[in-house]
Amino acid sequence: MAARAQPISPWPGVAAAALVAVVILGTLATVAMRAESSGRFAPGDFAAIRFTLVQAVLSAVLSVGLAVPVARALARRRFRGRTALVALLGAPFILPVIVAVLGLVTVFGRGGWLSGALGAVGLPPLSIYGLHGVVLAHVFFNLPLATRLVLQGWQEVPDERFRLAAQLRVEGWAMWRLIEWPMLVRVVPGALAVVFALCLTSFAVVLTLGGGPSATTIELAIYQAFRFDFDLGRAALLSGVQLVLTVAAATAALIAGSGAGFGAGQGRAVRRWDARGRMVRALDGAWIVLAALFLCVPLMAIVLAGAPGIVSMPAQVWDAALVSVGVAVASTCLVLALAVPMAAAVAQGRFGVVEVSGLLGLAASPLVIGTGLFILVRPVVDPFALALPVTALVNALMALPFALRILGPGARDVVAAHGRLALGLRVTGWRFLLLILVPRMRAQIGFAAGLTAALSMGDLGVIALFADPETATLPLQVYRLMGAYRMDHAAAAALLLLVLSLAAFWSLDRGGRWHAEA
Amino acid sequence: MKHLVFAAGFLSATATVAVAQTPELTVYTYDSFVSNWGPGPQIETAFEERCGCDLNFVGVEDGAALLARVRLEGARSEADVVLGLDTNLVAAARETDLFAPSGVTAEYDLPVAWDDPVFVPYDWGYFAFVHDVDMTPPANLRALAESDTSIIIQDPRSSTPGLGLLMWVKAAYGDEAEAIWEGLSDNIVTVTKGWSEAYGLFLEGEAEMVLSYTTSPAYHLIAEEDDSKAAAVFDEGHYMQVEVAAAMETSDTPELARDFLQFLVSDTAQSILPTTNWMYPAVMPEAGLPEGFAQLVEPEKALLYPPEDAAALRREALDEWLRALSR
Numbered sequence: 001m002a003a004r005a006q007p008i009s010p011w012p013g014v015a016a017a018a019l020v021a022v023v024i025l026g027t028l029a030t031v032a033m034r035a036e037s038s039g040r041f042a043p044g045d046f047a048a049i050r051f052t053l054v055q056a057v058l059s060a061v062l063s064v065g066l067a068v069p070v071a072r073a074l075a076r077r078r079f080r081g082r083t084a085l086v087a088l089l090g091a092p093f094i095l096p097v098i099v100a101v102l103g104l105v106t107v108f109g110r111g112g113w114l115s116g117a118l119g120a121v122g123l124p125p126l127s128i129y130g131l132h133g134v135v136l137a138h139v140f141f142n143l144p145l146a147t148r149l150v151l152q153g154w155q156e157v158p159d160e161r162f163r164l165a166a167q168l169r170v171e172g173w174a175m176w177r178l179i180e181w182p183m184l185v186r187v188v189p190g191a192l193a194v195v196f197a198l199c200l201t202s203f204a205v206v207l208t209l210g211g212g213p214s215a216t217t218i219e220l221a222i223y224q225a226f227r228f229d230f231d232l233g234r235a236a237l238l239s240g241v242q243l244v245l246t247v248a249a250a251t252a253a254l255i256a257g258s259g260a261g262f263g264a265g266q267g268r269a270v271r272r273w274d275a276r277g278r279m280v281r282a283l284d285g286a287w288i289v290l291a292a293l294f295l296c297v298p299l300m301a302i303v304l305a306g307a308p309g310i311v312s313m314p315a316q317v318w319d320a321a322l323v324s325v326g327v328a329v330a331s332t333c334l335v336l337a338l339a340v341p342m343a344a345a346v347a348q349g350r351f352g353v354v355e356v357s358g359l360l361g362l363a364a365s366p367l368v369i370g371t372g373l374f375i376l377v378r379p380v381v382d383p384f385a386l387a388l389p390v391t392a393l394v395n396a397l398m399a400l401p402f403a404l405r406i407l408g409p410g411a412r413d414v415v416a417a418h419g420r421l422a423l424g425l426r427v428t429g430w431r432f433l434l435l436i437l438v439p440r441m442r443a444q445i446g447f448a449a450g451l452t453a454a455l456s457m458g459d460l461g462v463i464a465l466f467a468d469p470e471t472a473t474l475p476l477q478v479y480r481l482m483g484a485y486r487m488d489h490a491a492a493a494a495l496l497l498l499v500l501s502l503a504a505f506w507s508l509d510r511g512g513r514w515h516a517e518a
Numbered sequence: 519m520k521h522l523v524f525a526a527g528f529l530s531a532t533a534t535v536a537v538a539q540t541p542e543l544t545v546y547t548y549d550s551f552v553s554n555w556g557p558g559p560q561i562e563t564a565f566e567e568r569c570g571c572d573l574n575f576v577g578v579e580d581g582a583a584l585l586a587r588v589r590l591e592g593a594r595s596e597a598d599v600v601l602g603l604d605t606n607l608v609a610a611a612r613e614t615d616l617f618a619p620s621g622v623t624a625e626y627d628l629p630v631a632w633d634d635p636v637f638v639p640y641d642w643g644y645f646a647f648v649h650d651v652d653m654t655p656p657a658n659l660r661a662l663a664e665s666d667t668s669i670i671i672q673d674p675r676s677s678t679p680g681l682g683l684l685m686w687v688k689a690a691y692g693d694e695a696e697a698i699w700e701g702l703s704d705n706i707v708t709v710t711k712g713w714s715e716a717y718g719l720f721l722e723g724e725a726e727m728v729l730s731y732t733t734s735p736a737y738h739l740i741a742e743e744d745d746s747k748a749a750a751v752f753d754e755g756h757y758m759q760v761e762v763a764a765a766m767e768t769s770d771t772p773e774l775a776r777d778f779l780q781f782l783v784s785d786t787a788q789s790i791l792p793t794t795n796w797m798y799p800a801v802m803p804e805a806g807l808p809e810g811f812a813q814l815v816e817p818e819k820a821l822l823y824p825p826e827d828a829a830a831l832r833r834e835a836l837d838e839w840l841r842a843l844s845r
Contacts, residue, residue, distance in 0.1 A: 034590070044840060047844075098714065098715055098718065101715070102718055102719070102722060105719060105722050105724060106722060109719075109722060109723070109724050110668075110707070110723070110724050110725075111722060111723030111724055112722075129707055129708045203711070204710075204711045204715070207673060207676075207709060207710060207711050208708060208709075208710045208711065208715050208719070209708065210708070210709075211706075211707070211708045211709070212703070212706060212708065212709050212843045212844070213673070213709060213839070213840050213843045213844050214843070214844045220673075220675065220676065223675060223676050224675040224676070226586060227582040227583055227585075227586050227675075227676070228582070228674075228675050228836070230585075230586055230589055230610070314554065314555075316554045371590065374590070375590065378591070378594075382596070384576055472553075476549075479549075479714060480549065480550060480553035480554070480555065480556075481553075481555065482714035482717070482718060483549070483550040483553065483713070483714050484550060484553060484555035484556060485717070485734075485737040485738075485741070485796070486555060487717075487718060487721055490718075
């Protein structure tokens with residue numbers, strides 16, 4: 001089949017994808033080769049794989065399933081505070097795991113607010129521990145992300161479609177069938193794949209809220225292989241299983257989500273004329289209020305826990321905050337440099353493999369990447385001198401899948417809509433990138449950058465494997481304070497982290513939307 | 519002005535030379551040791567004052583990750599000293615043949631005899647369940663298993679105290695260990711990845727007791743003037759954690775490494791450890807224990823497997839644990 005001429009070459013994107021794949025598969029291979037014997041499964045591993053799959057599927061389906069009505073409500077309604085709420089949706093996702101878990105436990109735990117309220121009316125306390133607790137926490141982490149991804153699908157429907165729909169009195173069921181359902185078919189599989197991959201490698205949440213060793217995930221089995229048995233072969237093997245599962249999910253999502261787009265519009269702010277009935281409005285309102293409560297109450301718990309200690313926080317916390325901001329800036333630049341060309345390659349429709357390679361970052365165990373990088377760089381330089389660059393790199397690889405998810409569909413639409421005209425006018429290559437692709441995708445790029453910055457700031461990453469006393473990031477400092485019994489200061493540092501991450505997210509995300517309605 | 523610039527240039531040049539001649543000692547340890555709130559900074563200052571050297575700490579998560587790191591690096595490791603293994607890891611560490619005799623002599627105040635030529639103990643503690651003072655704790659692990667007291671423990675696969683509890687139950691109950699774990703399974707609210715998560719959840723009120731150390735209440739007493747926490751004494755005895763350091767065979771400054779190990783058991787270092795690492799000193803400092811430690815409970819019986827037994831038993835103990843709690 002002869003390839004159609006394209007205004008922008010896919011090869012930089014393919015090269016970026018290859019680079020990502022080389023880093024992830026290369027580190028895995030390095031660990032495997034360093035092993036004394038080839039890896040074998042241990043008896044408990046299959047139970048771990050099964051449990052991992054069950055919780056990841058449940059978490060993904062619930063997170064995305066709930067995200068659809070919430071995003072729909074947010075897409076249809078304009079209200080005071082909507083912008084702030086949409087920005088807050090980034091918050092749970094970027095918190096260090098331990099902080100988010102403590103926030104959730106303050107609300108839903110046995111001694112939590114909800115149990116207190118139940119106790120007041122004579123009911124027994126809730127138990128958050130078990131599969132349901134794991135899923136609850138994963139929905140808390142991922143519902144907001146899924147909502148943003150699905151909401152973006154709605155926002156990418158050109159205003160002209162809604163105008164036409166309004167003129168033709170397309171409402172309710174017809175609106176769903178003609179516009180919303182085809183849009184969801186394109187967006188939902190990708191969101192499911194991202195959340196699934198994210199939950200696949202989750203470990204501390206699952207163990208803490210899972211209530212015991214029956215909640216053993218693959219990542220915990222890797223941990224055990226690495227540090228309890230020092231069996232690098234098995235660690236690499238299990239990490240390979242994670243990769244295969246993620247690639248399978250990503251490929252399935254890719255096939256399911258490859259529908260046609262809505263074509264071009266003039267990019268005006270979207271206005272809606274449908275769904276004005278009282279019932280629909282009340283229903284949308286209820287979804288928004290419920291989602292906001294579910295997300296904001298645990299965040300409130302984190303704020304309340306941290307506020308008293310914030311003035312007396314030790315100076316090292318501020319130093320660490322500075323380091324974290326630096327790491328976040330570096331990984332954001334790196335992600336954009338990788339993701340924009342990759343999205344451009346994805347946009348041409350023939351390079352699904354690019355998207356799959358982007359997802360690998362989520363599936364790779366940080367322990368295995370960190371160890372592999374460590375073995376690789378050690379003969380050349382002192383790995384401890386590279387603690388921060390390596391942390392920034394690994395954080396970037398973890399954030400890349402999200403950036404791709406956000407940029408991919410938009411890039412596809414831009415290339416489809418403007419590619420031929422640009423070719424005709426000979427606006428190609430760099431000029432197409434700078435004059436057409438980037439400006440048209442300002443909002444998506446801002447969102448992706450904000451998410452990466454926040455994620456990189458909040459993630460512990462691999463710093464714990466490499467740190468020396470002077471180069472602590474803020475999440476590491478939170479763990480160190482907790483490890484030194486200083487729970488109050490840890491809570492305050494966590495609050496600072498929350499504020500910084502949100503500020504980074506909000507400013508970049510807003511920056512992208514400058515001059516456009518949210 | 520020119521003179522100043524010249525002088526500054528000259529000074530910095532001599533300073534560079536001085537640094538180049540200063541021997542360097544690299545010590546790998548766990549992360550909480552090097553943190554600003556751990557013993558690291560004070561130990562570093564105190565040792566550098568007397569050694570005329572540059573002491574570099576490198577923090578690696580925790581004891582087990584530390585050993586994994588050293589095994590990964592093998593003979594090419596930069597480390598001169600590894601600090602922060604415990605008796606559960608010593609046998610595996612010895613097997614690597616990477617560690618050299620310490621040459622350290624000291625009058626240890628440990629509840630067990632210590633004559634290992636390689637591994638130098640620098641502090642120790644008893645594992646214990648910590649609780650609020652207003653509850654009456656069970657008298658032993660069996661009573662705990664039979665009661666409906668809620669507890670939070672750590673996973674032995676990812677945490678040092680978690681592994682400690684595994685050995686504790688095994689040392690106290692031998693073949694009955696699995697039955698004890700089955701009895702405990704309904705007391706366990708949850709199992710966490712590490713100590714911090716467990717202790718954090720306990721302070722949030724998620725359980726009545728948490729697996730920690732008998733020395734934990736000392737932190738609350740000394741640093742927070744809070745006497746609301748206590749450690750429960752169990753009559754079957756308490757498993758110990760003895761933390762050790764050792765010099766690397768491959769060190770390019772073996773004498774300095776030995777000096778550092780000797781310094782670790784000196785009065786200076788031993789008086790720093792109790793209120794920074796919150797453990798008992800391996801050698802009693804002349805000034806005795808800090809106030810607050812006197813109020814701590816003292817178990818009547820210390821349990822500890824020799825390193826080789828601990829290594830031989832832990833696989834079996836882990837399988838029993840997994841079987842009992844996965845049911």
